[in-house]
Amino acid sequence: MKSPNFENCQIAMNQDGMITKASESFGSWVGKNPKDLIGKKFLGFLFSLEASWKMLLPKNLHTKDFETFLPLSKNDQDSSIGVFLSCCNYDQISVVSLSPALAPHDSLKKAFMGDLMKDPRALANTLIRLQKAESRLSDYVSNFPGIFFTQRSDMTFTYLSRGIRRLFPTEHEEFSRNGGLFLNKIVEQDREHFQHKLNANSKRKETFSITYRIKIPPNDQVLYLLDVRTPIITATNRLLGYDGVFVDITRQSIAEHRLSNSIWREGLATLTNGLVHDFSNLMAGIFSISELYHGMMEKDDPMLNGMGQIKKSAMQAQKLVRRIIDLHREKSATRSIHDLRLLLKDQMDLVGIIIPRSAKIVTDFGTDAIPSFIEETGFRQVILNLAINARDAIERNGRIRISLKKVKRGQEIMKGATGGPHLAKTNGAEISLSDNGQGIAHEHADKIFEPFFTTKDSMDGSGFGLYNSKLFIEDHNGRIGFSSEIGKGTTFYLFLPYAGSEEDALEPSRKAKRATREFVKVRKSSA
Structure with a gap:
């Protein structure tokens, strides 16, 4: 069978598989006048051209949609060129399209390539296929x-x-x-x-x-x-x-490491939580006895001050244990109105533990109450995460400063932070935590809030601290940012809206009164 001399040709068949119309290019290829083909069985005519095609074409071709490659040689393994047949079935007719084609990939690997040089059209198709394959491979490697x-x-x-x-x-x-x-x-x-x-x-x-x-x-x-x-x-x-x-596979390795340690960590957490509760009960007993004896002592008793110190230390130990229990308590994340000033002061007990004794912590929380509608445990964990990062950045005699201030709508917040200037969209509070460490490298500035990103050893840092902090702040309609200078230190900023700030814009009087009333209750119970 000779090579096709057309780009594409069509043949129409009726419901009985008879040719009703054939293109001039098809007639030229088979050496027949297109009019003489009308009324002939299409499959029968094809098989008269090449008997080996009987194995490749279904007898009911005219009743279905079908596609296949027809090699020009009797043995498809010996032919690298042929025609691609596509049959589309409609209600009353079927249309067959034929076009020159190279053998499918698997067959082409085994085919005799010498016949490509005899057919410029086939050679051109080969080059086009190679160009497409190279383009696809390049895209694959790049992506x-x-x-x-x-x-x-x-x-x-x-x-x-x-x-x-x-x-x-x-x-x-x-x-x-x-x-x-x-x-x-x-x-x-x-x-x-x-x-x-x-x-x-x-x-x-x-x-x-x-x-x-x-x-x-x-x-x-x-x-x-x-x-x-x-x-x-x-x-x-x-x-x-x-x-x-x-x-x-850094993310996968960290995840696998955390998973492999989860079982023993759960057991360790259960054990330590039990020990913490037992310790809390012991301190409660010491506090009760010291309070009893302290109340029975006369003012001039030489043991009065010592017993008072025991009572005070027992109370501080109980508060510290409560903070630890609250951080590890598995409960639903419920939100309520809290005074950010009191929460920060309360959290300094734990912050003081993780910071080296030789380092200095300076705080400035002001004297005014700052109510915010937040989830308490998550907020404490955010502060703890930022404090841990500051601890890792400073030297042993370093300095950390934590401050809190009120911010009015439209006022600039997070001064000096990347991507600024930033303006407060509502009344709220800005918390800043600064250190005098080495600062954050410029190339890491866009990555520090991404999950799994850490400059620490993979076994020391999970890369989730700042990522979780960002999720928490944004979930509370706040903002988080930072400013840093190499060799001088870093400052992280948190902005949180006042309790009811968004609601006040809709119903100012009723919402404001309710928020104030709820906040006063929380403040009294905390005192």
Whole structure:
């Protein structure tokens, strides 16, 4: 069967499979006048042209939608070119379209390619297909969340896809010349494991994987990599290198680490909660006895001051234990009106514990009540998260300042914070927590509120502290931001609206009275 000399041709059939109309290009290909084809069985005519097509076409072609490739050779494995047949069935007729085509991918791999050179049309189609395949492969490599590579046996790279530039923007070109550079990027504790796995799997042509940590400049942030590679081995068993892909699995590794520790942590939490409750009961007994004896002592009793100190310390210990119990209590996140000033003062008991004794904490909460409709436990955890970050940033004799102030609608808030200036959309309060640590690197400024992002060791920081803080503040219609200067420190800002601020805009008098009345009750019960 000769190669088609058309781009596309159509044949119409009736419900009996008879040809009712044929295009000139089809007639030219088969060497017939299109008018002479009318009334002939389409399938019968095709089979007279090439008997091998009987195995590829259904007898009821004219009654269904159907697509297939028809090779021009009797043996489809010997032919790389043919025609693509598409049949569309309508109510009264069926229309068949034919167009020149290359063999499907699987068949093309086995086909004789020499006949392509005899047919310029087929050669052009081949080049078009290659161009499309190359374009698709390029898109795939660019969008794939990993880094494809080809590495020599001396650890230098002959190819690295563009993703390497995100990890090593200034050093990626050096990987092609310096094999030691790649090894130095692997965390020292994982380097021996990496080399051992290479030596154990480099003598056979089987794909294997390695998981290890690498350090990312400029602050040596740690990422987990899944390294999947296949050795390139010659017929004489000589290792030339590896083809493979790097995949960042930091999030998965952190999640797996947290999951693997969840069982024993639950048991530990149950144990410590029980101990905390027992300790609370003991302190309650000490407080009750000290209060009893303190009340029975005369003013000139030499033991009066000592007993008073025991009573005071027992009360402080009870308050501290209550704070710990509240942070770990599993209960629904209910919101109520709280005085932010009193909550912050109360939280300083726990903040004082996590901050080094040599560090200095300065607070300025003012004297006016600042009511806000918030979930108490979540707010305490936000303050604790920010305090922990400040502790990790400062030296042992560092300084942390926590302040609270009222803000009016339209007033500038979070002065100096990134993305400013910021204006308050409603009356509220601004909490600022400052430290005199090393500051936040400029390249990390856009990432610190993302989940899993941390500059600490993966086992020390989960990367959820600031992310959860951001969710909490935004869930309460507030705002969070920061300002930082390298070598001088960082300030985090929290803005929370007053209780009923949004409701007051709709019903000023009734809502304001209700908010004030509820707040007064909370304030009295807290006193």
